[in-house]
Amino acid sequence: MLKVKCHFGERSDSRIKHSRFWSSSPRCRPWRTLPLAGSFGEAGQSDVFFLLLSGLFAGLAFNSYTPGRIFFLVPLFYLFITKNKTKILPFLISFIILTMPLSFYLIRNPDIRVNQQSFLTNNSVSITNKFSYLGQNIVKTALMFNVRGDVNGRHNYPLKSALNPLIGILFLVGLIVGIHQRQNKTNQLFLIYFIISLIPTLLTYPHENPHMLRTFTVIPSIVYFIVLGLQWLTKFIPNQYRKISIYIVFMLLILSAIYEIRTYFYYQNQVFKQAFEIKKDISQVIEKDSL
Known part of the structure; x- marks a missing residue:
């Protein structure tokens, strides 16, 4: 997207x-x-x-x-x-x-x-406010995946969660399983991958978050936890229903993909061009961004 x-x-x-x-x-x-x-x-x-x-x-x-x-x-x-x-x-x-x-x-x-983006390097921000900013960013970024997404139309359909309900549930299940089974080396790897991916967003000013573009690199770990969650849930399916459950999961994933494609090509397409419009003189925009 x-x-x-x-x-x-x-x-x-x-x-x-x-x-x-x-x-x-x-x-x-x-x-x-x-x-x-x-x-x-x-x-x-x-x-x-x-x-x-x-x-x-x-x-x-x-x-x-x-x-x-x-x-x-x-x-x-x-x-x-x-x-x-x-x-x-x-x-x-x-x-x-x-x-x-x-x-x-x-x-x-x-x-x-x-220095422009990170509150951590801003000496004029007190330690108390820095902890407050960090707390706000943690909450906003956590909600970004399943509840309230990025409002910027250049990154996302405004306010849409990063993951649709089906994928979001699988991600949460997989993340919980990964944390619970953290002794597993692969789980450790993708947990640290997930955390490192979020660091740039967590250290920027809260008014810019949630920010899907800045957390782009979290995608591989999200995919891993989705698969881990799906794998864990299949353990509870009786053997005689395993085959049909595969077809059901496959159909749900197709519907999930259609849902995302529809969101991007129909809904976000309507706001995408407007999101790139510059309503001021280009020299003013560049000068302000360079400060």
């Missing part, structure tokens, strides 16, 4: 253009979902190729939209919990090589967007 183009990719402020906007279009965001490609599948094997590949994807994620810069923590965490600490080096080699240019650039030209 997030077919949002970068309209300000050619801005004159080079610090913004090169460190954020050039890569914020959806075509670059899949790199934030791929750092596990090597570490999850092959971390226990001797072939370091997959670890180098994982570092490559983590580096591409780092070079994408700002929240992607923390996703190298996910494969690192997995290597630690699977006791593959000696295999961190191949991962870090490819990751560091790919991230060095942007890292050196940001050292000389700090990304002002982070």
